[in-house]
Amino acid sequence: MKRNTWQREAVKTALSERGDFVSAQRLHADLKQAGSTIGLATVYRTLTDLVSADEADALQSPDGENLYRACSSEGHHHHLICRNCGHTEEISAEAVEAWAATVAAEHGFTQPRHVVDVFGLCATCSAATSA
Amino acid sequence: MKRNTWQREAVKTALSERGDFVSAQRLHADLKQAGSTIGLATVYRTLTDLVSADEADALQSPDGENLYRACSSEGHHHHLICRNCGHTEEISAEAVEAWAATVAAEHGFTQPRHVVDVFGLCATCSAATSA
DNA sequence: TCCTTATTGATAATGATTGTCAATATGGAT
DNA sequence: ATCCATATTGACAATCATTATCAATAAGGA
Secondary structure (H helix, E strand, O other): OOOOOHHHHHHHHHHHOOOOOEEHHHHHHHHHHOOOOOOHHHHHHHHHHHHHOOOEEEEEOOOOOEEEEEOOOOOOOEEEEEOOOOOEEEEOOHHHHHHHHHHHHHOOOEEEEEEEEEEEEOHHHHHHHHO | OOOOOHHHHHHHHHHHOOOOOEEHHHHHHHHHHOOOOOOHHHHHHHHHHHHHOOOEEEEEOOOOOEEEEEOOOOOOOEEEEEOOOOOEEEEOOHHHHHHHHHHHHHOOOEEEEEEEEEEEEOHHHHHHHHO
C-alpha cells in the first residue's frame, strides 16, 4: 500500500525537471545542494518505484550504474541518447518490435523481450565537435 | 605490449568451451574447481582484454554484472539469449542497423551506435515450461 | 644466461546499491 | 481533533562486483 510522502513528491519532481537520464547519486546530490534532507536510500527506492509504476525508464550505463529518466510519453518506447551531453529523445520502435519478434520465432524462442538503445552525438554536440 | 601467459590461455580456453554468456566470477569459480590457481583479478583482466581485441562480447546483466562470451563469428552481430538457461545464439541485425541509422539521422544525431539484445525462452525451455 | 619489464595474485580499496531498524509520518477511523 | 496501525524514512551497515596495489614471478628478446 504505497503512501504519498513529500520526499517521493520531491524526487519525482526533480526527475521530471530533468529531460535526460540521471543516476540516483546525481539526483541525490542535486537535491542535497538545493537544501533537501532526503536520504540516498529514499532516492533509490523512489526511483525504483517510479520504474515499477511505468512512470520512469531505467537504463544501465556502460559503467554498470543505473540511470533513470521520467517518461514523457506513454507506452513502449526507446531512447536516442547523446553520449556527450546526455540529451535524450524518445523514439518509437515498431520496426524493431517486429524484427525482434520475427528473429525470436525463427530460432524457436518464445516470450521475446528486447533491449534497444541508440547512442550518438546530438545535433548540438555534433556541431560543436565539427567546429 | 601484451605477452602470452599460460593463465591468459587457460581463461581464453575456458571461455571458448562455454557457448553462453558467463560472468567473471562464474568462470573463475569453474577454473578453481578444475584445480586452477588463477586469480580472480587475472580472469577479469583477461576477459577485458579479449573484449578489447574483439575476441569476446560483453553484456550487462539486469543485475548490472558484466557477462562475457567468446565470439563465434566475426564482425558485427547481436545476441538472442535465453533468460532461463542462458543458451545464446548469434544473430545478424541488418534491419536494426538500418533502423538505428535512420532514426539517428532523423533526429540530427551523428556517430550512431546501438545496444540491441533480445531475450526470451529458447526452444528447449519453452517446451519445458509448457509441460 | 641475463635483463627488462609485463603480468600475476592475494589483498585492499572503491563505489553503487540494498538491508537494517528506531524514529517519524501518512491516512483512515472515530 | 485525536488515536492508531503501519508504511516510510534516513543514517549507517552490509553486500558484491570490479579495480587498484605492489612484491614476486615470468615472458621474451639479446
